[in-house]
Amino acid sequence: MASRMHAQGKLDRVVEIIGESLDSEVCSIYLLREGMLELYATQGLNKSAVHVTRMAIGEGLTGTLVQNVETLNLAEAKAHPDFQYRPETGEDKFHSFAGVPIVYRERAVGALNVQHVEPRRYEDVEIEALQTTAMVLSELIANAGLIDEEETGGLSESLTGMQTVAGLALVKGLGSGHAVFHQPRITIDQVMAEDIEAERQRVYRAFDKMREQIDNMASQAEFGVGGEHEEVLKTYKMFAYDEGWSRRINEAIDSGLTAEAAIERVQQRTRMRMREIDDPLLMDRMHDLEDLANRLLRIVSGQLGTAASQGLRRDTILLAKNLGPAELLEYDKRRLKGVILEEGSLTAHVVIVARAMGVPVLGRARGIRGLVREGDEILLDADHATATIRPTAQVGVAFDDRFARSREKQAAYASLRDVEPFTRCGTRIQVMLNAGLRDDMSALAMTGADGVGLFRTEFQFLVSATLPQRDRQTRLYRDVLDAAGEKPVIFRTVDIGGDKAVPYLRDEVAEFDENPAMGWRALRLALEREGLLKVQARALLEASAGRQLYVMFPMVSEPWEFDAAKQVFEDQLSYLKTRKKILPESIRYGAMLEVPALAEVLDDLLPRLSFLSIGTNDLTQFLLAADRANPKLAERYDWLSHSILRFLRRIQLATVGYDVDLGVCGEMGGRRLDALALLGIGYRRLSITPAAIGPIKELVRKVDLKEISEAMNTWLADPSLNLRAELESWARERDIDID
Template sequence: MASFTLQGIPVSRGIAIGRAHLLRPAALDVEHYLVAQEQVEAEVLRLQAAIAQVHKELQSIWADLPQDAPTELGAFIDVHVLILSDPMVSEAPLDIIRSRHYNAEWALVTQVDELSAQFDEIEDEYLRERKADIQQVAERILKVLTGSANSVPRSDGIDERSANMIVVARDISPADMMQFRDVAFAGFVTDEGGQNSHTAIVSRSLGIPAVVGMGNASHLIEQDDWLIIDSDAGVVIVAPTSLVLEQYRERQVLLQKQRKKLGKLKKTPAITQDGVEVTLLANIELPEDAAHALDAGASGVGLFRSEFLFMERSGQEHKLPSEEEQFEAYRAAVLGMKGRPVTIRTLDVGADKPLDTTEHNILNPALGLRAIRYCLTEPQLFLTQLRAILRASAFGPVKILIPMMAHSFEIDQTLNLIAQAKKELQAESKEFDANVPVGAMIEIPAAALALPMFVKKLDFLSIGTNDLIQYTLAIDRADHEVAHLYDDLHPAILQLLHTIVTTAEKAEIPVSICGGMAGDVRLTRLLTGMGFRELSMPAALLPEIKQAILNTHLENVQPYVKKILRSYEPVVIRETLAAMEMLGQTVH
């Protein structure tokens, strides 16, 4: 077979070499036939039984999640449980069987096709992701109805390398992905998806190479083909020559040695060669992640995403966590960091993180009732969370971070509620730090352009680059059709970042970056050269970023940074960035 190369969207880092295992979806072009009137209720029962079995499977997968599983997986599986319980999926096909006498498979596919067509008309990140989820849930039901064999790969003993399997699929559901935990696999390749698809998020969490949004890879790649994933370049090489295979194996070994070497930097402070210290923090989702942050050498937690406490509540009918439950979680994270600061972001739900998939029905949730907007419409829910965070501050340094702020009244109302929470706790003789710093996430262009109203009233700023880029460039970062327009080096983004760090510096207010740009080693020198002294990222990325800082001399970097900020030509910006990255290539 002749070798060929496919290009997609890189969503994680590293190199994977292995055999292709094609994960075939249940065919949506199922058998169509009409059932007799006397058989209608039997057909209804058949579909109901299949739905019940899938529900049981999902609950079992959720219950069996290992402690080291990516925290996002529980939330994804919860969404599939909710979809399965939604009348549009669980009841509407039954009505089709009764009214049209369709067989169960035909009725289910008919309903899913109707839902998919509706979602296709609304170009929105959240709704499009729900379309993929609904199709994945339907495929699980169809596998039960048709008796399809489980298609999870198993090592077939072709040779000693056959255990290194690369999963190739149209898309991979989170439930299917969990079934891979007992199977050796090296990477993921999918036709669909963008930077924030399930496959992308989980592959980053697991540190496994992956390329998504490849179009028709699952049709071009054949079972057991040798594959190389170069996830840094977003490239998949199919049937590589022996020479190319050997070259990539050498690169793989080199990368493994580099990772081992980076681990030795854990206790080394992140100080540039000209003596400037940069604080490296970790992003966490759950209290137990604090241990990983410490192990990676984090100086604290720059972002505790508290919404996962609200979302991962399978079997609890999404009852909101009590103040006591939240307090125990926040306190565990604070104690786990052993005196290092923990920044807790208040509830950020809406858009792609609903508390309930049936809760809101708006055209564009990403621009709707989410984050602080949602919390201010639910003051009791917000007050309960603020009380829990304040109580946790009695056990170590805590900061409160408010997401998606853009208006002065949002700052005032938030500060009033924090003051109210403090008064209530004082009246109840409950301990807390009266001077807990309060900060805002800068992720809306309006906030970046109106910083004076933030720096006068708040203690610190944290930039969420993922949303800032999405909102500034008016593109959906999860849509593979426009993913190429998501550009963290767009002149508008760089100018906004420069404005923020300069304004914060003049106001003598701390500013950090907790979005994806903070964990991109290509941008480390640029960001530190612009003046950022706090970066927060997934714990696994800390060692590589630290090494880049240790090998940086900021005075040498400055001319390159100034040239980049003066330029509006993408080619010039990227060439200058590449030249800057060549500075000081000595290993620390």
């Protein structure tokens, strides 16, 4: 690289050296030129193909790894679905393939590939050598002007009008403000180190400063003591002190890289490793590590200015590729009106913190950073999972009107806080809320809900890096009961596994679960790992000392499962009696009906139950064989289908004559039209999200149960009817708002 040879000659020599070092018959470099990937240098393929073979991004193995910015390591290249054969290269005799992207300023600008006649996967140390070499090459290639120039600012001049972007609602709500980019891009100007020991000392100092920042943030969180956000920060802090991470950065410096390049090099490797793991929870933890790596990179490079350090001067919508929980805490929540992420997921740590801050968040907004200029006005509608960039005056006025109506409605619903939900015919309906965080309990007082109909205990397990100890569980459950006062709280035992994977059980769960929703999860997992359920039972019993305890078991499919789970609690109760512990005043045991098979044996189970809750989310997808996470099946996943409502009515009728409290806990009960149908088929307890409490209370007060029951019986008798349309028409005639 230091020679005076021209760039083509240097790359020709580089592919020879790499091929010899890795004992590979082929080494090739592809570069992005005029929007296409062009074969620029090769050792082992036909030389006549150089500057002739070209492919689009996303085309073939090389185009795929550049598009995804990921490493490929294949023993048999032809077995990959994206493999394409280019006859002019003469590559038909080569079986193995490994390729890494050449990345410059966060952009994949080419690929470095090796191939071998014999099928074999390349060793990790060989892949790491390729990645380090690609990082060094990126500087040479860019300085030599061999790749396409990036558009100035990454934004086309034509993108000046209004744009609407769809995403995934992570924290619902409305917000408007001016676009602020969370993080300016850090450019690594020097890749090769002149003094390795000096680079090492720079990294040591940066680690010390970063850890000090994290410690300060953890002690200054604004939400009080003991919230789930505190558990998030503890896990996050654990990453900051991870010795393995700092050791890998030191090893990269030993290979001759600067401190900045070493941090980026290790992070590239982490990203590429994590892309190979199909585990949403581990992906979220990787985002926490990405947040820390970015922080460390800013410190070591002296480029410390994020938008948070500059301070927000006006109402702001924050934009980022991803965001860590500690970084969100740096922002002034009085000015922060919303967050839009290009990535993000419902289980990410930052979502838990944002919910505690009351900040709406839109995730999976692909490419939004390329559509927005700093300071652009943005209207964020996380209720409908959209964001409007540079809105027209007309759109802005409509949004403001909706915002105002939303505030008026919220004020009207808030006025119902102390109003008991009686129907027009005088029947009292129980309206309870669903919760899963200690911070959610404040909604009880704000909404006037009758209690917590579903407390999802698994949230504590999902935000912890290790299995939560009994004392931590006990403290959480006691705090929840204290916050509830005299109101009941139904604790659902832990529902992890399946799509709610936790790192400390990941290998056991992932080994067999091709269909996680119907796999080893919830009560099935808890009964097999009895120690987990024993610890939770003890924690709940001790936290409920002197009070009434409501326990609900999830995903019960046969009566013996309920009996086995209940016995775990009874055994722990007997143990506490021998220790002279204060016991719960009474214990009421219940089950969730999510597995359709349980409906066929209710006559056997009901005599042993105090209450039964219908989990409409899972039950519906099982009954309709329609994955609720699949957008193509959205129309099939219909709570107002005749089959679902007939099934729910059959369950209601099966409980008549038993001393069992029947209710629904799921999103269905929080939608006004669907709740109207539930009232019509006999349900008198609904457990729903806090935001739905006010709207459902208002609905209840407008309904005559005899009238809606007769109508539902008529409609369910005729499956040819469009039941949704009939119900909407019925509600409109009686001035019942169904929106």
